[in-house]
Amino acid sequence: SHNLESIDTTSMTHKLLLEVCMAAKYEGNSIDTHYPQHQRTNEDSPSQICTMLARSFADIGDIVRGKDLFYGNSKEKEKRDELETNLKTIFGKIHEKLKDKEGAETRYGSDTTNYYQLREDWWYANRATVWEAITCDVHGSDYFRQTCGDKETTATRVKDKCRCKDENGKKPGSNADQVPTYFDYVPQYLRWFEEWAEDFCRKKKKKLEKLEQQCRDYKQNLYCSGNGYDCTKTIYKKGKLVIGEHCTNCSVWCRLYES
Incomplete structure (x- = not known):
């Protein structure tokens, strides 16, 4: 604007x-x-x-x-x-x-x-x-899904400049190509929600991957709870709580994930 x-x-x-x-x-x-x-x-x-x-x-x-x-x-x-x-x-x-x-x-x-x-x-x-x-x-970029063509079953992806290829013998660059998006006919609040959800899921995925690295490493026998306890030695029902030597990082990352 x-x-x-x-x-x-x-x-x-x-x-x-x-x-x-x-x-x-x-x-x-x-x-x-x-x-x-x-x-x-x-x-x-x-x-x-x-x-x-x-x-x-x-x-x-x-x-x-x-x-x-x-x-x-x-x-x-x-x-x-x-x-x-x-x-x-x-x-x-x-x-x-x-x-x-x-x-x-x-x-x-x-x-x-x-x-x-x-x-x-x-x-x-x-x-x-x-x-x-x-x-x-813009050059050489794909749109996120197949939108070029008149039929959904035969639609293809854009291959250059985020524009559909000419399908009717018209000269490339003549503005005869199909616009590969109808986002402009999707209500704005739904576009915002989709963008927010995508960003949320991407960040959540990264944090979960970090949690797995800090809390679960079977090769090193690392099996920690979110409170920093060693799950292989802790027995909650008997009140036996064993803080893991390498579980502190897991506790820290769990707090960050929860926040």
Whole structure:
């Protein structure tokens, strides 16, 4: 939303797509720049670069359509409110130009405040171009599942620039390729939940692996409880509690895991 926040409502009506694409390209470059560090520290994460781009693409779509739920702190909220006001003004001007078009009154006439239907149609018409912009500088990356093609049974993965291969004899790069994601039509709160759950499970897996290393090592006869007791010698029912010589680390990591 970096570029979107600077939209000038007095002259940007015809340049809206350009500004949205500039924002998408800026966001794509930012993700691509920081991605190598993410990949090094999160090799087991299913969210590789195409998925991360798809999430940002969907966020841009929500902003354009007036569906964005994120406001952040008071300063960020002020910027988002200003952006939403500017977008309403721009789509109001587009709405005004469309009022004499056949069918426009029926489709858009009832909404003269937020222009939700007009914004939805604008996004649908331009989403492929925005995807091209956000993936402009990306090369050789897979999307997380098969989404290219008209049928689920024959769908394939993207192989380059997070875009689907041309299937109809059209020239590559002509923007005729299918956008490989529909994240922009998944409710934002569900996308957030999925992202949170993925991050939670990834961190939990790493902590569990560390726990196993510190508490269970059968080659070294290490079998510790979370309280630091040696499970091979401790008999709880008889009140026999034996602190393991090498079980202190297990106790520490268990406390960290619980917190």
